[in-house]
Amino acid sequence: MEKITVFNNLTRSKEVLKPIDSNQVKFYSCGPTTYNFLHVGNARALVVGDLFHRTMKSMGYNVKFVRNFTDVDDKILEAARVRGIHPKEHADEFIRECLTDMECLGMLPASVTPTVSESMPEIIQMIQDLIKNGYAYTVDKDGGKEVLYNVPMFKDYGKLSKIQLESLQHGVRVETDGNKKHPSDFVLWKPAKADEGWSWESPWGKGRPGWHIECSAMAKKHLGKTIDLHHGGVDLLFPHHENEIAQSEAANGCPFCNSWAHNEFLNFGSEKMSKSLGNVVTIRKFTETYSGAILRHILLSVHYRSKLEWTEDSITKAIGEIERIHDFVIHLYGEQKTAPANPAELAHVKSALVDIKAELANDFNVPGAMGIFFGVIKDYNRISKTGSDENYIFELIEIVNFMKAATGLVHDYPEEVLRQLNIARKHLSGTDNEGGDDEIEKLLVERKEARATKNYAKSDEIRNRLNELGVVVKDNPDGTATWSYK
Ligand SMILES: [Zn+2]
Structure with a gap:
């Protein structure tokens, strides 16, 4: 088992991932809210979560990976009301659409994909524990009861975001909710409004949970009180993840998560970007117009902790690289193994696999691994002109199989990948x-x-x-x- 280091935002340093249970990594990633088709910008967190999952598995870890679906949310209730259908019907429809997008992006299924609506007993239990332990209080709201988290009671608040609670008290007086004892207090349970259409019985009357509590409850239900690795987009670091820590640790009386990893944003800021992307904004539209392989390739083209700028030539560049990879794979499998062994080439290609693994074990450095992989392809293109030795081809196939499993950037059916690239090129040039x-x-x-x-x-x-x-x-x-x- 290769040791993996991860940049842990709790300590702001790279640390070796040491699972509590040496046989299993307990990994949680915050999933999407299923009220509509997901935007291309949402895809980065999904693909990075998949990268962690794949790489850890490929390095020999047994991973239990939980990614939730938020199927109870204001936007879902509103969208269902407009359509005149039950909110669950609306949310389930977009869970299915989201799963289709994930498959198209080459993502492996998570071990468990819980939803909020199916986790209600655990959510209610955790809120009761928080009240019992003195970290939550109940107030009257909209003719029912609201439960709020008492943030100043949790002494470690701010340990992930490094935000001081005192700084939040000043200047954040935009808060209009007079029920809160402190402006940072947040909702754990809210009473149902008469026309909401989807609510649950609880000790505080009919209602539904606030957003943050769901992840704490689902992580505990499927992974236990303390987990090894938690991931999400950097936009979730505060307050969502800070609040998850406050909830879980106050309810369970033990550390919630040992390592926190966050991926940076995908930026669409520049005008040039909008020119190349046109009005293609959802994952579905992008993958139908271009392909899931192209989107995945772009999303993993920079390190997950770096901002990804979508530029005019992002798609063109991805097409060129994907083509180079899959041309190589096609030729590799059709290779005539005629030439005698070349020990130097063999040693070189063997060390390339070791180096690729080391890059990915170093905080999931995909650009580093890809750099070595492209070097291997370049060498092969030179060597294959004079024929290649069987052992050399065998080592190359090992590399291809590893890249396929660990990054998902090498695909099965390379001819089909090339065919999709041709279609994408035509879309790009407007000649389709x-x-x-x-x-x-x-x-x-x-x-x-x-x-x-x-x-x-x-x-x-x-x-x-x-x-x-x-x-x-x-x-x-x-x-x-x-x-x-x-
Ligand atoms: Zn979450």
Whole structure:
């Protein structure tokens, strides 16, 4: 098992990940609110959570990964009201859409994906524990009862965000809720309004939970009182994660989480970006227009703790790199193993896998690992011109398999990946013609059949027709063919 270091925001330093239970990493990542299709900006946290999950697994850790769905929320209630359907129906519909997006982004399923609506007994129990331990109080609100967390009671408040409670008291007098004893106090349970349509019985009457309590309750339910690693976007660090700590530690009387990792934002600020992305804003629209592989590649192109600036050429650059990787994979599997062994090349490629693992073990440094991987591809492209030794090919396949599992940036079915890249290129250049690909695919099938029956006259004729359509066909060593626009 390779040791992984993670930048822990509790201590603001890189630390070796030491699971409490040596056989299992208990990992929680805050999931999306399912009121609508997710925005491309939401995808970064999802893909980074998946990267942690994959890398830890590939390094030999047994990971229990919990990612929640927030299916109880003001926006969900409002959207359902507008549609005239039950909020659960609306939330469940977008959970399904979100799972489709995640699959398209090449994400592995989490071990558990709990929802708020199914976790209500645990949420209510935790609020009761907080009241019992003196960290929460009840007030009258909207004809019912509201439960608030008493922030000044939790002496460690601010230990993650490094925000001083005193600084919050001053200047934050925009608070209009007269029920709060301190402006930082936050809602654990709110009473149901008459027309809300989805509420739960509780010791405080009908109502529903505040946002923060759900993660504390679901983490405890599925992972126990103390977990190893918690992840989310940097926007969740304060107050959400600070409040999760306050809730869990005050309710359970022990540390909540040993390591906190946060990914930086994806910035769409510049005008140039909007030009290249047009009005493609949801993950669904992006993946339908370009592909999930392209979005994943862009999202992992910089270290998760660095800001990611979407630029005019983000998509073009990703297409070029994905093509280089999958051209390599196609050739690797069709390689003729004829040349004698070259010990120096073999040693070099063996050390490349060690170095790739070391980069990923170093706070999930994907750009570092990709740099080495592209070096391997460059070497291969040079060496393969004179043929390659079987052991050398074997080592390369090991690297490809590791990159596939640990990063999800190498995909199965490389021919299909290249085909999607061609479509993406056409969208990018605005030359996509509806149905055009169907004719090309049909001609390629006919050409393959012609070649199989050694009808070379016909296969040449088809090649000429493809040429007229602006298509170049490449025959691969394994008998398959790939194509691209000239
Ligand atoms: Zn959360």
